[in-house]
Amino acid sequence: MKLVSLEMGSGGRLMQDFIREKLLPVFKNRYLGLLHDSALLPAGLALTTDSYTVDPIFFPGGDIGTLCVNGTVNDLVVSAARPEYLSLALIIEEGLEMATLERILRSIKKTAVRTRVSIVTGDTKVVPRGQADKIYINTAGVGRLVGRPQPEKIKPGDKILVTGPVGEHGLAIMLARNNFRMTSRVRSDCAPLIFLLPLWKNGALWMRDITRGGLATVLSELADKISYPLLVEEERIPLSRTLRGAVEILGIDPLYLACEGRALLVVKESEANRALKFLRNSSSGRQTTVIGEVQDKTGRKGEALLRTSSGGLRLLEPLTSELLPRIC
Amino acid sequence: MPPRKSSLETLSDWRSGPTIRNLLRAISRETEAINRPLRIMEVCGTHTMTLHRSGLKPLLKEAGVVMVSGPGCPVCITPDYYHEAVIDLVTSQKNIIATTFGDMTRVPTGRGSLQTTVPSPGSEIKIVYSPDEALELAGQHPEKEVMFFGAGFETTIPAIAFTAKKAAATGLKNFTLLAALWLIPPALEAILRSGEVDIDGFIYPGHVSVIIGQQAYSFVAEKYRLPGAIAGFEPADVLLGILSVVRQVRAGRPEVANEYRRAVRAEGNPGALALMAEMLEPYEAEWRGLGRIKNSGLRLKSEWQKLEAARRFNLRLQPGKSLKSGCRCGEVLKGLLEPVDCPLFARHCNPDHPQGPCMVSYEGACLIEYKYSSGEKKK
Amino acid sequence: MCLAVPGKVVSLQDDGTGQVDYMGTTVLANFSLLPGVKVGDWVIVHAGFAISRLDRAEARRTLRLFQELEKLNSAD
Numbered sequence: 001m002k003l004v005s006l007e008m009g010s011g012g013r014l015m016q017d018f019i020r021e022k023l024l025p026v027f028k029n030r031y032l033g034l035l036h037d038s039a040l041l042p043a044g045l046a047l048t049t050d051s052y053t054v055d056p057i058f059f060p061g062g063d064i065g066t067l068c069v070n071g072t073v074n075d076l077v078v079s080a081a082r083p084e085y086l087s088l089a090l091i092i093e094e095g096l097e098m099a100t101l102e103r104i105l106r107s108i109k110k111t112a113v114r115t116r117v118s119i120v121t122g123d124t125k126v127v128p129r130g131q132a133d134k135i136y137i138n139t140a141g142v143g144r145l146v147g148r149p150q151p152e153k154i155k156p157g158d159k160i161l162v163t164g165p166v167g168e169h170g171l172a173i174m175l176a177r178n179n180f181r182m183t184s185r186v187r188s189d190c191a192p193l194i195f196l197l198p199l200w201k202n203g204a205l206w207m208r209d210i211t212r213g214g215l216a217t218v219l220s221e222l223a224d225k226i227s228y229p230l231l232v233e234e235e236r237i238p239l240s241r242t243l244r245g246a247v248e249i250l251g252i253d254p255l256y257l258a259c260e261g262r263a264l265l266v267v268k269e270s271e272a273n274r275a276l277k278f279l280r281n282s283s284s285g286r287q288t289t290v291i292g293e294v295q296d297k298t299g300r301k302g303e304a305l306l307r308t309s310s311g312g313l314r315l316l317e318p319l320t321s322e323l324l325p326r327i328c
Numbered sequence: 329m330p331p332r333k334s335s336l337e338t339l340s341d342w343r344s345g346p347t348i349r350n351l352l353r354a355i356s357r358e359t360e361a362i363n364r365p366l367r368i369m370e371v372c373g374t375h376t377m378t379l380h381r382s383g384l385k386p387l388l389k390e391a392g393v394v395m396v397s398g399p400g401c402p403v404c405i406t407p408d409y410y411h412e413a414v415i416d417l418v419t420s421q422k423n424i425i426a427t428t429f430g431d432m433t434r435v436p437t438g439r440g441s442l443q444t445t446v447p448s449p450g451s452e453i454k455i456v457y458s459p460d461e462a463l464e465l466a467g468q469h470p471e472k473e474v475m476f477f478g479a480g481f482e483t484t485i486p487a488i489a490f491t492a493k494k495a496a497a498t499g500l501k502n503f504t505l506l507a508a509l510w511l512i513p514p515a516l517e518a519i520l521r522s523g524e525v526d527i528d529g530f531i532y533p534g535h536v537s538v539i540i541g542q543q544a545y546s547f548v549a550e551k552y553r554l555p556g557a558i559a560g561f562e563p564a565d566v567l568l569g570i571l572s573v574v575r576q577v578r579a580g581r582p583e584v585a586n587e588y589r590r591a592v593r594a595e596g597n598p599g600a601l602a603l604m605a606e607m608l609e610p611y612e613a614e615w616r617g618l619g620r621i622k623n624s625g626l627r628l629k630s631e632w633q634k635l636e637a638a639r640r641f642n643l644r645l646q647p648g649k650s651l652k653s654g655c656r657c658g659e660v661l662k663g664l665l666e667p668v669d670c671p672l673f674a675r676h677c678n679p680d681h682p683q684g685p686c687m688v689s690y691e692g693a694c695l696i697e698y699k700y701s702s703g704e705k706k707k
Numbered sequence: 708m709c710l711a712v713p714g715k716v717v718s719l720q721d722d723g724t725g726q727v728d729y730m731g732t733t734v735l736a737n738f739s740l741l742p743g744v745k746v747g748d749w750v751i752v753h754a755g756f757a758i759s760r761l762d763r764a765e766a767r768r769t770l771r772l773f774q775e776l777e778k779l780n781s782a783d
Contacts, residue, residue: 312383458755
């Protein structure tokens with residue numbers, strides 16, 4: 001008997017296979033087939049949805065409330081849409097402390113104000129104890145298009161940018177779940193990406209928020225979409241010092257750790273300097289870095305390559321199997 | 329310019345592009361003089377990882393050195409029947425907590441893996457970070473039996489021996505050890521004696537050597553006339569070890585060089601060795617792929633039999649019906665087969681559906697090849 | 708699997724354990740296999756146990772060797 005495994009939802013290859021083989025053929029239509037972060041609908045609208053089941057619900061740097069707004073907002077931003085309206089559906093386990101619920105709602109409110117979206121509809125369900133883990137949240141978001149992703153226009157020389165240090169959300173969650181006898185100051189990077197919106201009119205050809213599967217998975221998916229290989233430099237990828245120490249101990253490749261407030265951008269070569277300056281001047285994009293560029297000589301079509309700090313070249317594969325820390 | 333004081337912490341010193349380039353050039357100068365490509369076995373899975381993750385394998389090939397992976401992955405060489413015995417135990421008996429290291433739980437066997445096993449009521453399989461943790465669990469759950477299924481080489485064995493000693497001293501009656509403990513030098517000797525593998529030298533595992541020291545490998549240089557060097561795990565460390573081996577080949581003077589002197593003393597860690605000798609004794613152990621090797625495993629001495637899980641639970645540690653998947657892990661572990669040359673590799677065997685332990689363990693040559701190397705498999 | 712990076716001992720307790728720091732992340736380690744360890748020592752930890760104390764002078768010697776290789780190569 002074939003059973004659904006956790007890995008099918010981990011953002012890696014198994015999940016992509018599931019979407020391609022089981023979902024697309026059944027529901028295929030001209031909006032879904034594109035598999036963007038959001039569906040681009042008629043009349044300049046974008047629609048997206050996401051469910052949040054994070055465990056634990058409070059973690060250093062955020063909680064399920066900040067996550068459920070930022071995550072959906074960010075999916076719209078990287079689809080070139082200005083987020084406007086959100087739905088909010090709560091699935092609550094019987095027995096959750098009311099104070100906990102109120103704290104989450106306050107986070108949702110604060111993040112909605114910060115990202116300038118209105119929560120306009122919603123739903124509340126309570127399930128018997130044990131049938132859910134404290135609280136799950138689903139949000140859907142509607143945004144208005146301000147530009148258009150143009151992956152087909154990406155060509156050699158175009159620059160690949162990351163908006164800040166990667167991997168901190170994934171690490172913060174991993175350590176909040178199991179401390180491995182470790183103490184770390186690492187905090188989730190959970191944050192809205194709305195500061196990226198102006199770039200859709202200023203040279204951005206493609207964006208993706210770096211979530212499950214991490215930077216490596218996003219790069220490898222991008223490489224699949226375009227006609228040229230990508231090359232990024234390991235030394236230029238921003239990583240915080242605290243994260244460097246922790247990933248060494250855990251034996252985890254930081255390029256596969258999730259973020260919740262970082263994006264990867266491809267910007268036209270001619271506009272790259274201006275875009276970099278613009279992002280570095282915004283408070284959320286201060287640590288933006290050009291990590292590489294689209295190639296015509298190194299690599300083959302479909303490949304995302306990493307030049308390691310030792311000078312070797314290595315292929316970046318999408319995340320396979322759930323990210324487990326090295327234990328021993 | 330004198331090196332910075334923080335040299336131990338500054339990883340960039342051991343990974344920097346210029347240092348790596350200089351080492352590679354020094355290596356190729358030697359191989360040019362020798363005038364043939366060399367084959368060197370990296371015994372340890374963590375070295376395999378360093379070579380792939382930093383993209384050094386192709387650069388070394390250009391410099392005239394082909395690296396061959398060896399048996400240095402404890403998860404990979406532990407025979408299936410250990411896992412199957414644990415699976416039988418937790419599915420047939422109540423109130424057992426079977427503890428083990430992370431990647432042991434994913435190894436596929438004829439009876440599934442520890443991860444896919446549904447234990448009896450009150451029993452569970454738990455991942456631990458250190459053997460210490462298993463002992464703590466035994467203290468916290470006096471109503472249950474806590475078994476530690478410990479797999480490891482000399483690096484891990486002292487920690488396990490320490491835990492066993494502590495368990496005996498504290499008089500905990502509900503802690504047992506299932507020892508899958510393996511020794512590197514006898515395995516190297518078995519590989520050399522078989523004469524199947526054509527190599528010019530070894531890179532010895534850095535942290536196994538921290539425990540056993542330099543002398544333990546001298547038979548390789550003396551009896552088999554093969555060069556070798558102990559190496560650390562940063563990219564520059566591994567290349568330094570390779571450079572030493574290549575120089576030994578050129579000079580025709582095989583020895584056991586120590587290129588990881590900041591961590592490895594010639595005599596090893598005497599306290600750890602004494603503890604191992606106090607608690608454990610060698611026996612003829614079976615390795616997956618390599619078969620039975622004299623004095624290659626360690627088990628609890630007879631005076632500590634009360635801690636022996638196989639005895640307490642009457643476990644059958646004998647080859648049973650093994651998984652017939654066509655997995656050729658055994659040949660990979662001996663350096664006879666490159667992962668990409670296995671017919672299953674990337675077709676029927678991948679990290680999501682592993683057919684053997686080499687595709688499961690972080691130190692497994694197949695998993696590392698799959699995750700980090702491009703080319704051949706992408707058809 | 709081996710942890711390549713050394714950590715710095717930041718605290719020791721009477722029960723033979725203590726904290727080891729890796730660039731701001733600290734880990735609980737058992738020092739029973741490494742008698743005489745002191746706060747400030749650099750150590751290698753494996754499976755929760757410190758197994759080796761690093762020799763700074765040897766580390767510096769190796770780094771100097773890298774610099775000599777640099778000279779050797781530029782003399783080519």
